[in-house]
Amino acid sequence: MSVSDADGTAVPAVLEDPDAPLRLSFDGPLAVLTLASPPHNLFDDAMWQAWFAAVDWCEQNVPRALLIRAQGRVVSAGVDVRIFRDTPAEKVEEYWRRNLRIVQAVERLPCPTVFAAHALTLTAAFEIALACDFIVAVDGARFGLVERRVAFTPAMGGTQRLAERAGVSRARELVMTGRLYRASTLADWGVVNALFGAATFTDEAHAFASDLATGPTQAHVATKQVTREYLRGGVAAADAVLSAVVHRVSGTEDHRRAVEAFLAHGPDHQTEYLGR
Incomplete structure (x- = not known):
């Protein structure tokens, strides 16, 4: 994959x-962000700064789909605990409000987003995953919001x-217990969308995201808009925007x-979608 986009x-x-x-690469219309800070892919100052740069780029140069993945034995062991010790009390609210913008930016992207978890995925990485449209994982991958261990949330x-x-109820359970949950359990809960085998995971996750990237991009954006309106205000809110949305797609x-x-x-036509 190249290090410059198609344009x-x-x-x-x-x-x-x-x-x-954190590295940005491309496979045709698919943008790929890879956590690459072994051995734990911790969210330290360097990782935060890379994420700010990544979401800024994606907002200004929206790809047709985004895949987030990781290198190494773990996806991420989460936030570097030294941050909790070293952030001055008067800066805590500003610090986390700023970092929350990463999740909000991923969530707002007008393109399909996929998070691929091949192994342990904790705290900040799991939170970014939850901002994506899809989470795909290896059956045995484990997830956790384990802030309880530092008396945090x-x-x-x-x-x-x-x-x-x-x-x-499930959110309270996972956060308050601080336990780790297998991807298969989270699939049963509706949190993880698809489980792939460990031996083929990289290829299958990439294929999953590539299929979205080469699909009818504007129709996918419309689906995201309608579901987001539903989450904001239920069926009535989604109905209120639907006619305008389908008019745009038409x-x-x-x-x-x-x-x-x-x-x-x-129905089995092989039309190439152009994303426009």
């Missing part, structure tokens, strides 16, 4: 340095986003071409 847009140096804790929106996916090139291809070749 040749410059990638921030912090994200293409071979020693960067998830500060990047994990509690409420877990409640959104699995219900308030004018896209992909929709027009796909309709003609369907009429000519049936």
Whole structure:
């Protein structure tokens, strides 16, 4: 995969340095962010700064899909605990409000987003995963919001986003117990979308994201908008925007071409979607 996007847009140096804790690369229309700070992919100052650069880039150069993954034995052991010791009390609220913007930015991206977890995924990394449209994982991967161990609470929106996916009771259970939960359990809860085998996980996760990246991008964006309105205000809120949303999608090139291809070749047509 290259280190420049299909349009040749410059990638921030912090994200293409071979020693960067987070790297941005591309496979056609798919952007890939890889946590690459062994052995634990901790969220320390360098990782935070890389994430700020990454979400800024993605907001300004929206890909057709985004895959977030990790290198190493773990996805991430979470937040560097020294941050809790070293952040002055008067700076705590500002510090976590700023970091929460990473999760909010990922959540707002007008493209499909996939988080791929091959192993242990804790705290900040899990919270970013919960901001994505899809979480795919190895069956045995473990997840946790384990802030209890430092008498803290998830500060990047994990509690409420877990409640959104699995219900308030499950969110309280996971956060208050501080236990680790297997991906298979979270799949039963509706938190993890798909489980892949360990031997084929990298390829299957990439294929999952690539399928979204080469799909009808504007229709995917519409689905995200409608579901977000539903979460804000229920069926009535989603209904209120739906007509305008489908009107916009009806004018896209992909929709027009796909309709003609369907009429000519049936539902199994092989039309290439262009994302517009």
